[in-house]
Amino acid sequence: MPENPAVPLRAVCLLSGGLDSSTCLALAIRQGYECYALSIDYGQKNRVELESAARVAASLGAARHLVIAVDLRMLGQSALTSEIEVPKGRSSAEIGQGIPVTYVPARNTIFLSLALAWAEALGAADIFIGVNALDYSGYPDCRPEFIEAFERMANLGTRAGVEGPARIRIRTPLIDLTKAGIVSLAHELGLDCRLTHSCYDPGPDGRPCGECDACQLRSKGFKEAGLVDPLVS
Amino acid sequence: MPENPAVPLRAVCLLSGGLDSSTCLALAIRQGYECYALSIDYGQKNRVELESAARVAASLGAARHLVIAVDLRMLGQSALTSEIEVPKGRSSAEIGQGIPVTYVPARNTIFLSLALAWAEALGAADIFIGVNALDYSGYPDCRPEFIEAFERMANLGTRAGVEGPARIRIRTPLIDLTKAGIVSLAHELGLDCRLTHSCYDPGPDGRPCGECDACQLRSKGFKEAGLVDPLVS
Numbered sequence: 001m002p003e004n005p006a007v008p009l010r011a012v013c014l015l016s017g018g019l020d021s022s023t024c025l026a027l028a029i030r031q032g033y034e035c036y037a038l039s040i041d042y043g044q045k046n047r048v049e050l051e052s053a054a055r056v057a058a059s060l061g062a063a064r065h066l067v068i069a070v071d072l073r074m075l076g077q078s079a080l081t082s083e084i085e086v087p088k089g090r091s092s093a094e095i096g097q098g099i100p101v102t103y104v105p106a107r108n109t110i111f112l113s114l115a116l117a118w119a120e121a122l123g124a125a126d127i128f129i130g131v132n133a134l135d136y137s138g139y140p141d142c143r144p145e146f147i148e149a150f151e152r153m154a155n156l157g158t159r160a161g162v163e164g165p166a167r168i169r170i171r172t173p174l175i176d177l178t179k180a181g182i183v184s185l186a187h188e189l190g191l192d193c194r195l196t197h198s199c200y201d202p203g204p205d206g207r208p209c210g211e212c213d214a215c216q217l218r219s220k221g222f223k224e225a226g227l228v229d230p231l232v233s
Numbered sequence: 234m235p236e237n238p239a240v241p242l243r244a245v246c247l248l249s250g251g252l253d254s255s256t257c258l259a260l261a262i263r264q265g266y267e268c269y270a271l272s273i274d275y276g277q278k279n280r281v282e283l284e285s286a287a288r289v290a291a292s293l294g295a296a297r298h299l300v301i302a303v304d305l306r307m308l309g310q311s312a313l314t315s316e317i318e319v320p321k322g323r324s325s326a327e328i329g330q331g332i333p334v335t336y337v338p339a340r341n342t343i344f345l346s347l348a349l350a351w352a353e354a355l356g357a358a359d360i361f362i363g364v365n366a367l368d369y370s371g372y373p374d375c376r377p378e379f380i381e382a383f384e385r386m387a388n389l390g391t392r393a394g395v396e397g398p399a400r401i402r403i404r405t406p407l408i409d410l411t412k413a414g415i416v417s418l419a420h421e422l423g424l425d426c427r428l429t430h431s432c433y434d435p436g437p438d439g440r441p442c443g444e445c446d447a448c449q450l451r452s453k454g455f456k457e458a459g460l461v462d463p464l465v466s
Contacts, residue, residue: 104350105353106350109349109350110350113343117343143389159336
């Protein structure tokens with residue numbers, strides 16, 4: 001992490017506008033990076049996401065917020081992009097066991113690839129992604145072994161990786177935190193959690209459903225952190 | 234490779250419409266795969282590419298040809314997508330030495346990631362890409378070490394990689410061939426090379442410039458294979 005450098009190091013931060021990616025961006029900014037926030041319009045049903053991302057990026061003072069479109073509905077189905085229903089009311093034992101229908105094929109691989117291109121163009125060696133492999137939905141592309149393999153590949157497949165000046169690093173500061181730990185960190189960083197969203201299937205007014213895996217994980221996180229979620233209070 | 238299976242195995246084949254990717258698709262079809270050709274509209278100046286790809290896919294009998302758009306001009310600059318001029322008249326000693334301005338940041342990483350998503354949705358374990366690391370432009374994302382690292386990452390970051398039924402394989406049948414070897418293979422497979430293109434900077438009528446790295450490599454390949462390029466004859 002840069003220590004008050006005269007010229008701040010640049011970082012690309014993937015930002016969905018969810019609690020995790022927003023906390024991750026807040027942390028990168030706190031660590032002194034000049035942050036370039038990247039959101040992907042991939043055909044998600046939940047259009048609130050992109051509005052949340054814009055609000056969070058502005059609120060935290062990202063150097064830039066870019067939304068790039070790639071319609072992943074053309075390539076495969078997921079409950080997040082198609083008519084498949086988002087599961088509701090799963091128990092905490094069920095959440096994280098197996099890969100649920102909300103999985104989007106190769107999503108984080110695609111998102112990190114786009115972040116990698118932008119990082120290379122910006123001269124940024126660091127790419128932040130708010131993945132978490134503890135209180136999570138069981139997606140394979142949130143696990144540390146995937147992130148390590150992506151980083152290795154990124155350094156072999158780019159000019160930046162081959163010629164430098166610095167090795168590309170995929171930064172995952174939340175990967176070992178519980179959801180309660182993420183909520184506490186967000187609180188400590190002063191992130192306004194009202195600006196974030198987490199729900200996989202919000203109502204027409206943007207209100208979280210309260211019953212999908214993401215709502216349940218968020219609710220449990222706030223409860224265990226001893227904090228009130230301003231989004232649902 | 235499938236040996237006349239009752240149900241042919243599916244493969245996703247990245248297809249730019251260039252000589253290499255077209256030969257690669259022809260080979261995959263000859264090997265018995267049911268091929269899903271994928272082209273990317275990434276903002277390339279050379280719009281002839283996408284027309285070539287459509288013609289080649291139809292001519293070879295791909296099961297489907299999909300064009301997906303993602304505007305890489307938003308993420309960085311390259312002579313293939315911006316006002317930067319395509320270098321002309323470089324010597325064969327210069328071509329392949331260092332990474333030229335035609336390099337597009339993380340292009341093959343992004344293309345393979347999109348192919349990976351489609352492969353997963355189609356239940357295809359094989360992804361063909363016509364990269365070549367011998368008579369090539371010096372791009373880091375054409376080298377075998379990058380491809381191996383991508384394959385490893387792909388099997389860690391997807392449902393298909395984790396749950397099977399088959400390990401994802403990135404197939405690069407041209408990677409060790411000279412350009413003359415690729416031309417000979419294309420000829421042997423009956424590929425109509427008039428349908429393909431290679432030029433980085435064609436004229437307004439679509440005619441190849443004859444002087445960019447890609448034109449020179451193609452010309453050298455046909456010459457060394459003892460064949461006439463129908464595109465320029």
